[in-house]
Amino acid sequence: MDIDLEPNPYQQPDENFIKMWPLGIHPHDWVDHRFNKPTKCEYCGSMIWGVLGKQGKMCSNCRYATHHKCSSKVGDNCFGPEMCNEYQPHTMKSVHFGNPTFCNYCRGLLYGVTGKQGIQCTVCRYVSHKNCPLPNTCPVTSFYMQPTYEQMGHFWIEGNKSGKCSVCKSECSSSTRLSAYQCFWCHYNVCSLKCQEELGYVCDLGLLSDIIISPISISTNMSLNVEDFRLNADLIGVPLLVFINKKSGGGLGTEFIKQFNRFLNPLQVIDLANGGPGPGIRMMIESGIQNYKIFACGGDGTVAWVLSVLDNLMEGEDYPPVGVLPLGTGNDLSRSLGWGPGCEDPKAIKKTLFRTLHAEITPIDRWVLNINNRDEAGNYTIAQDPIVVNNYFSVGIDAIVALKFHEKREANPEKFSSRAVNKMWYAKFGTKTMVEGCPNLQKTLVLEIDGVQVLVPPIEALVVVNLPSCYGGAFCWEKASKLGGQFSPMSVSDGLIEVVGVLNSLHLGQIQTGISSPIKIGQGSHIRIVMENDSIPIQYDGEPLRTTPCEMVISYHNSANMMYVPKKAHSVVRRK
Numbered sequence: 001m002d003i004d005l006e007p008n009p010y011q012q013p014d015e016n017f018i019k020m021w022p023l024g025i026h027p028h029d030w031v032d033h034r035f036n037k038p039t040k041c042e043y044c045g046s047m048i049w050g051v052l053g054k055q056g057k058m059c060s061n062c063r064y065a066t067h068h069k070c071s072s073k074v075g076d077n078c079f080g081p082e083m084c085n086e087y088q089p090h091t092m093k094s095v096h097f098g099n100p101t102f103c104n105y106c107r108g109l110l111y112g113v114t115g116k117q118g119i120q121c122t123v124c125r126y127v128s129h130k131n132c133p134l135p136n137t138c139p140v141t142s143f144y145m146q147p148t149y150e151q152m153g154h155f156w157i158e159g160n161k162s163g164k165c166s167v168c169k170s171e172c173s174s175s176t177r178l179s180a181y182q183c184f185w186c187h188y189n190v191c192s193l194k195c196q197e198e199l200g201y202v203c204d205l206g207l208l209s210d211i212i213i214s215p216i217s218i219s220t221n222m223s224l225n226v227e228d229f230r231l232n233a234d235l236i237g238v239p240l241l242v243f244i245n246k247k248s249g250g251g252l253g254t255e256f257i258k259q260f261n262r263f264l265n266p267l268q269v270i271d272l273a274n275g276g277p278g279p280g281i282r283m284m285i286e287s288g289i290q291n292y293k294i295f296a297c298g299g300d301g302t303v304a305w306v307l308s309v310l311d312n313l314m315e316g317e318d319y320p321p322v323g324v325l326p327l328g329t330g331n332d333l334s335r336s337l338g339w340g341p342g343c344e345d346p347k348a349i350k351k352t353l354f355r356t357l358h359a360e361i362t363p364i365d366r367w368v369l370n371i372n373n374r375d376e377a378g379n380y381t382i383a384q385d386p387i388v389v390n391n392y393f394s395v396g397i398d399a400i401v402a403l404k405f406h407e408k409r410e411a412n413p414e415k416f417s418s419r420a421v422n423k424m425w426y427a428k429f430g431t432k433t434m435v436e437g438c439p440n441l442q443k444t445l446v447l448e449i450d451g452v453q454v455l456v457p458p459i460e461a462l463v464v465v466n467l468p469s470c471y472g473g474a475f476c477w478e479k480a481s482k483l484g485g486q487f488s489p490m491s492v493s494d495g496l497i498e499v500v501g502v503l504n505s506l507h508l509g510q511i512q513t514g515i516s517s518p519i520k521i522g523q524g525s526h527i528r529i530v531m532e533n534d535s536i537p538i539q540y541d542g543e544p545l546r547t548t549p550c551e552m553v554i555s556y557h558n559s560a561n562m563m564y565v566p567k568k569a570h571s572v573v574r575r576k
Contacts, residue, residue, distance in 0.1 A: 030071045033058035040177060043070040045170075045192035062135075063107050074193055090121035090138045092128070101160050102178035105132040122258045123266065124157050124184055152216050154183040154203040156196065167195040185212070187263075208353055210237035211293065213265040227279035229267060231287040238291050240356055241280050241320075242269045243306055245298030245327065252327065252346065256297060259349040272302070277309040284320075285313065292320050293356065293563065299328015300541050304390050307366070307560055311388070321361045323563035325352060329422045330542055332391050335469040336492070338568030359563035362573055363493040366390055367466060368557040369540060373550045380551045388557055391541045392470050395445070395529065396461030397438040397505055399537040403544035404429040423472075437505055444533040449499065449524040457519060461502035464527055464554060467492060468572040474511045475570070476500050476518050487523045490572050495556055498523050527554040 032054040039048045041056065042064045048056040057071040058064065066074060094116040101110045103118065104126050110117040120127050124138050159178040164171060166188040172180035181190050186206035190196050205212045217235035231239075242260050246253030253271075260269040270280045277294075284292055296306045303324055310319050326334035326342045335341050343352070369387040372380035405425055408415075415421070442456040456462065463476065468490060470476040477490045477498045490498060500518035502508050510516035529552045537544050538552070564573050 028059040028064060028071070028074060029061050030057045030066075031060055032056075032068075033065070035065065038176070039065050040179070041066045041070050041192070043067070043074050043193040045194065063105070065107075090126050090134055091123055092119040092126075092134070093122050094118075094130075095120040097127075100175040101127055103127060103129045103132055104159050104178065105129070105134070107159075107178045123261050125160070125262075126157065127160055151201070152185070152203045152205065152214050153201050154188070154196070154199075155185055156181040156190075157184055161189055163189050165189055165191040165195055167191075167198045185215075208263060208357070210357060211240035211264070211353065212236075213239045213268050215265065218267065225279065226267065226270060226275075227282040227286070229283055229287075231283070231289055233287065233289050236289075238293060239268060239284075239289070240264065240293045240295055240353075241284065242295045242297060243272050243277050243280065243302070244269070245272045245302040245305075247273075247298075252344065253297070255346040256325070256327070256349065259346040263350055263353055272298070272305070277306045278313065281309060281313050294320050294322045295325060295356065296322055297325035297327055299326070300330060300333050300391055301328065301543065303333055304388065304541055307390065308388060310560070311558070319561050321359075321561040321563045323356055323359060330472040332467055332469040332472065333562075335473055336467045336564075336570045336573055337562055338565030338570070338573070340568070341473060355565055356563065358566075360566050361561050362564055363559040364390075364562050365466060365493055365495060365497070366557045366560055367393075367497055367554050369393060370553045370555075371547070371550055372553070373548055387540055389464075389466065389540045389554065390560075391467050392463060392465045392476075393538070393540045393552075393554060394461055394463040395531070395536055395538045396441050396459070396463075396502065398461045398463070398471070398502065398508055399539040399544055400436075400438060401429045402539045402542060403537040403546070406544050438536060441536070444531065444536065446528075446530040446532075447499070447521070448528040448530075449522040450526050454499075454522050456521065457501060458503070459501035459519070460504050461508065462521075462529070463500050463502065463518065465498050465500060468570045471508075471512045474514065476511070477520070477572075487520060489575070491575060492573055493559060495525050496523050497525070497527065497554065499527065525556055528552070529554075 033056060034054045035048055035056060039056070040046065041048055043066050046067070048065065048067055050056075056065055056067050058066075064074065095118065096116045097110060097118065101118065102108065103110060105128050108129070110127070110129060118127055118129055121138055126138065128134060158181050161180040161182045162173040165180070167190055170191050172189045172191050174180070179191065181196065182188070183203055183206075186203050186209075188199065188206065190199055205214060213231065214235050217232040219230050219232075242264065244253050244257055244260070246257070257269055257271060268280075270277070294306060296303045303322065306322060307319075324331075324334040324337060324339045326340055328342075331341055367389045369389050370382070371384055371387070372382055374380055405422075408425065408429075415425075438460040440458075441460050441462065442458055445456065445462065447454045447456050447462065463470065465476045468475050468477065477500065487498075488494070488496065498520070499522040501521050502511065502518050507516060507518075511518055531547060531550050531552065533549070537546055539545065566574065
């Protein structure tokens with residue numbers, strides 16, 4: 001699809017007409033019209049009176065209706081199909097409407113009680129009959145505009161709005177006609193073109209302005225690749241880059257992308273399936289933007305992916321703070337930071353975005369796991385690249401359950417459609433593992449903490465925890481029973497990592513349900529585990545692995561800045 005990226009010649013707002021930036025450059029084609037049903041003027045909002053003759057005027061392109069006297073006051077803001085075909089087409093989807101809804105083109109009612117009565121743009125919510133022409137007026141193109149404007153103008157989208165007018169406070173919704181306008185960027189409502197005039201040309205981007213990338217701050221070298229766009233730091237606040245893993249959340253990722261596009265610039269909402277986090281982060285680096293935030297939407301693995309790309313692209317520099325929208329199964333990082341155990345409602349995005357405005361920042365330690373295999377001579381050699389651990393590492397029965405779950409999901413992905421279904425599979429594999437167990441684990445491994453060998457009690461799982469939440473909400477250290485010695489209170493930024501033990505499968509189930517707690521074994525900055533048995537799986541942050549006899553060393557990697565919700569985060573995270 002070809003997109004015209006030439007600079008718009010109409011750079012300065014004209015005070016004599018209403019702007020529908022950037023489309024406010026086309027004149028209406030007014031013709032006298034007879035209205036056969038009660039109709040209100042699009043300009044002043046008053047009824048067009050009269051029984052005989054042609055009571056008012058209508059544009060032959062966009063079908064705006066006005067009084068005779070009001071048509072001269074309406075500016076060159078026609079967006080009919082004949083006027084605006086040089087802009088981006090809408091992304092339409094068939095939709096069922098539960099309330100009276102009107103077509104944005106012909107302004108007629110979408111008839112029908114059952115089924116999908118019409119189509120709607122997934123970005124701007126433009127509504128149309130399936131057979132009506134579609135003007136290419138989707139505001140997704142706003143981020144292609146050249147930064148030649150000194151001020152950001154409103155981008156009005158007409159009809160099917162609810163709420164009060166931001167100017168006259170009258171009701172905007174109507175069950176009898178296409179009514180009212182809403183700005184795509186600031187979400188202000190106005191009931192008429194006259195109220196548009198009174199509100200003014202300049203758009204302040206609304207309550208979320210601090211995190212929105214303004215269209216007038218963007219330029220491009222004619223490429224449509226995200227990493228090739230450049231931003232003007234003087235025209236933006238602290239923008240939020242959103243990375244979404246569509247595979248997380250039982251396939252809800254697509255719906256979350258649509259909701260984010262409603263409240264943010266589509267340029268800053270990035271599908272990880274299209275090149276991963278790298279292009280978006282490189283765009284910020286090449287633009288010289290240092291003060292920005294990142295929102296990772298997915299499971300703990302998605303967050304780890306984003307942090308690993310930051311490691312590669314920003315080595316030695318301070319990372320931008322990262323927040324989490326939990327779309328995975330366990331979501332332990334999100335639980336610890338107060339973003340919640342899971343999000344299944346795309347309509348809650350607006351509330352979540354407001355939380356990012358008031359989120360606080362805390363550094364969180366990250367750890368590196370080196371696995372060294374043992375050769376025939378008994379020497380340990382590097383087996384694979386280092387693995388970064390953000391949440392926890394374990395060996396034993398919990399890793400066995402995770403491995404069975406992982407292999408089943410890889411073989412039959414269609415059977416894992418939601419977080420609730422995933423938990424049912426976990427419960428099934430956990431029940432089977434209760435019978436098999438992982439007996440005498442303490443006899444098959446050697447544990448060293450900070451160079452000192454530690455006696456391991458009779459357990460079936462050894463867990464190294466970095467966060468207060470583990471196993472999908474179990475708090476593993478603060479409530480754990482002691483095994484001698486004195487330990488410091490847990491902190492996510494003290495350079496120490498904690499080691500606990502799980503007695504058996506029953507004990508694991510009790511921990512996950514909050515009935516019981518694990519056993520405290522140790523605390524340190526350098527953990528070494530020597531495995532003598534090659535049949536025991538391990539897992540890190542929920543990712544299982546099969547191992548051969550090996551040496552595993554966990555040491556400090558770096559610290560990442562994470563956003564947390566002050567009133568909802570775990571006390572360990574809030575502790576300074």
